[in-house]
Amino acid sequence: MIRIAQPIIEPDEVEAVREALLSGQLAQGPRVAAFERAFAEYVGVPHAVAVNSGTAALHVALLAHGIGAGDEVVVPAFSFAATANAVLQAGATPVFADVREDDFGLDPKALAAAITSRTRAAIAVHLYGQPCDVAAIASICAERGIVLIEDAAQAVGAAQDGVPAGARGTGTFSLYATKNLTTGEGGFLTTADTAVAERARALRSQGERTRYVTEMLGWNYRMMEMTAALGLAQLPKLEARNERRGENAARLTELLAGQDGLVLPRALPGRRHVWHQYTLRVTAGRAARDALQASLRERDIESAVFYPAPIHRQPLYGRLGYGSARMPVAERLADEVLSVPVHPALSEDDLRAVADGVIAGLREAATA
Numbered sequence: 389m390i391r392i393a394q395p396i397i398e399p400d401e402v403e404a405v406r407e408a409l410l411s412g413q414l415a416q417g418p419r420v421a422a423f424e425r426a427f428a429e430y431v432g433v434p435h436a437v438a439v440n441s442g443t444a445a446l447h448v449a450l451l452a453h454g455i456g457a458g459d460e461v462v463v464p465a466f467s468f469a470a471t472a473n474a475v476l477q478a479g480a481t482p483v484f485a486d487v488r489e490d491d492f493g494l495d496p497k498a499l500a501a502a503i504t505s506r507t508r509a510a511i512a513v514h515l516y517g518q519p520c521d522v523a524a525i526a527s528i529c530a531e532r533g534i535v536l537i538e539d540a541a542q543a544v545g546a547a548q549d550g551v552p553a554g555a556r557g558t559g560t561f562s563l564y565a566t567k568n569l570t571t572g573e574g575g576f577l578t579t580a581d582t583a584v585a586e587r588a589r590a591l592r593s594q595g596e597r598t599r600y601v602t603e604m605l606g607w608n609y610r611m612m613e614m615t616a617a618l619g620l621a622q623l624p625k626l627e628a629r630n631e632r633r634g635e636n637a638a639r640l641t642e643l644l645a646g647q648d649g650l651v652l653p654r655a656l657p658g659r660r661h662v663w664h665q666y667t668l669r670v671t672a673g674r675a676a677r678d679a680l681q682a683s684l685r686e687r688d689i690e691s692a693v694f695y696p697a698p699i700h701r702q703p704l705y706g707r708l709g710y711g712s713a714r715m716p717v718a719e720r721l722a723d724e725v726l727s728v729p730v731h732p733a734l735s736e737d738d739l740r741a742v743a744d745g746v747i748a749g750l751r752e753a754a755t756a
């Protein structure tokens with residue numbers, strides 16, 4: 389089976405985790421502090437706050453900016469549901485805006501149209517590893533006086549015009565098992581704002597700035613030392629692994645170029661794409677996309693649909709009254725997208741098998 393994601397864990401990473409396990413301090417100690425410094429340096433920001441998931445990072449980011457009941461937050465309709473769920477967790481109201489079909493990210497025009505007098509923030513998602521047009525989004529946020537949160541869960545190492553994902557606004561990252569930098573579970577908040585960083589540190593640990601002094605309602609979002617040890621050992625390898633993803637993506641594009649009925653993903657000018665996913669669009673729609681996925685499965689090639697429904701069409705959001713919203717691009721993308729393996733552990737034979745499988749699957753669908 390050619391997997392859609394495959395964590396690479398090398399002996400030095402295993403050893404680092406073993407040392408942490410035997411160190412006598414298992415949670416939020418010196419390794420977490422060192423991982424925070426290294427991650428902040430990698431993203432090019434003064435502060436990185438380690439937490440135990442990307443969802444926790446989003447929740448803390450909203451709370452650290454004082455966003456809560458009565459506030460609206462603009463969220464792209466096409467993302468992992470965690471992006472909008474965090475807004476609900478903060479007690480605020482998500483307002484969905486449509487995305488662009490070329491970068492799968494929040495459409496700056498749709499954002500501008502969705503802002504009301506109650507809007508306090510926008511969450512820009514860098515989906516599949518390609519930065520959205522966060523430069524344009526940041527200027528709208530600055531003009532309208534709202535907070536920019538960058539959900540870079542899938543985009544560690546990505547950049548637009550040389551500015552890293554997560555460095556323009558308050559950044560949030562995931563270290564989940566399939567991510568380009570992975571510790572199984574984990575996350576980061578990044579910021580240039582010292583007050584936001586301090587608040588985030590308190591919020592992740594029971595609202596305490598000083599031990600056992602609860603100043604605000606907080607959570608337990610602390611990171612383990614084993615997590616940080618693994619992340620610290622992996623971080624120096626991230627650039628090479630992201631480069632490898634880029635090479636694999638270029639090879640797939642070479643092998644798949646010119647196929648009717650497919651739109652291939654590409655890095656837009658000025659954007660550094662880190663190819664968390666290589667996401668095709670099957671323009672004939674959902675039935676053809678699902679048939680292609682089934683055909684790949686028969687060839688022992690795993691693929692995935694991120695995501696089969698836009699967030700406003702999820703059952704929870706239907707019950708909250710969002711179901712009748714019209715987000716034409718998000719709705720079409722949910723019918724068309726199919727991610728195929730691009731991770732750095734793939735061989736040339738694997739890449740050929742993936743491309744051959746896609747071409748054969750499309751042909752079968754055309755003659756069925």
Ligand SMILES: Cc1ncc(COP(=O)(O)O)c(C=O)c1O
Pocket residue numbers: 441442443444467468470471513539541542561562563564573574575
């Ligand atoms: C776009 C996006 N946002 C948020 C998250 C949440 O991260 P986590 O799973 O670490 O909580 C993910 C994770 O898959 C994601 O892809």
